Amino acid sequence: MRLIVAVDGPGGAGKSTVSRLLARRLGAAHLDTGAFYRAATLAVLEAGADPEDEASVLEAIDGRTIDQVDGRTLLDGRDVSKEIRSEEVTGAVSTVSAHPELRRRLVEAQRQWVRRAGDRAVVEGRDIGTVVFPDADLKVFLDADPAVRAARRSGEIGSAVSEGKAALDRRDRLDSTRPTSPLRPAPDAVVIDTTHLGIDEVVDHITGLLTQA
Ligand code: DC
Numbered sequence: 001m002r003l004i005v006a007v008d009g010p011g012g013a014g015k016s017t018v019s020r021l022l023a024r025r026l027g028a029a030h031l032d033t034g035a036f037y038r039a040a041t042l043a044v045l046e047a048g049a050d051p052e053d054e055a056s057v058l059e060a061i062d063g064r065t066i067d068q069v070d071g072r073t074l075l076d077g078r079d080v081s082k083e084i085r086s087e088e089v090t091g092a093v094s095t096v097s098a099h100p101e102l103r104r105r106l107v108e109a110q111r112q113w114v115r116r117a118g119d120r121a122v123v124e125g126r127d128i129g130t131v132v133f134p135d136a137d138l139k140v141f142l143d144a145d146p147a148v149r150a151a152r153r154s155g156e157i158g159s160a161v162s163e164g165k166a167a168l169d170r171r172d173r174l175d176s177t178r179p180t181s182p183l184r185p186a187p188d189a190v191v192i193d194t195t196h197l198g199i200d201e202v203v204d205h206i207t208g209l210l211t212q213a
Pocket of ligand 1: 094
């Protein structure tokens with residue numbers, strides 16, 4: 001049976017951990033769309049293209065395939081899960097992901113991925129409830145106090161992502177103010193402030209919303 005849960009929100013709000021656990025609990029696939037934008041950014045940087053220039057960005061990603069298999073991100077079949085968390089990629093990803101034509105292509109790839117997963121997936125990102133799956137069965141928007149989000153990011157164990165508050169603020173500002181698909185809750189999204197909540201509490205809350213739906 002089709003079940004698509006959209007999980008949107010800024011960095012450090014808990015999207016990845018919550019989405020992974022929620023997917024496991026629901027027996028659904030988990031798609032991290034941020035990893036698609038990060039892999040595209042890696043391709044741009046590797047090609048020496050200018051992240052600001054849409055034509056060069058499109059040329060750099062032309063013919064390249066981005067996929068996610070068992071939680072790993074693949075660029076042309078190469079496992080780039082670690083490289084896409086580098087400081088260079090994190091610093092350029094908001095610029096690359098602002099280009100409308102790049103977004104159109106990645107959104108299409110994301111929809112196809114979910115179709116291949118049998119339309120049963122927890123999909124996390126910035127524009128899932130507003131653009132990628134406006135007809136999702138449930139939309140949640142996770143948010144948290146900016147200082148708490150930055151602390152969570154820098155405390156991510158085993159992850160190469162160590163992003164200071166200023167860098168995270170900058171990324172959130174770029175993601176929220178871009179003209180195409182800015183980060184914002186869908187009108188019908190349930191907004192959950194995770195500042196004072198543990199991961200399990202958030203997952204329980206979302207599971208409860210699904211049984212009510
Ligand atoms: O979730 P993340 O921090 O890995 O996402 C990295 C960047 O990708 C984020 O700063 C903006 C972009 N992104 C996007 O524009 N749309 C999405 N659906 C997911 C991520």
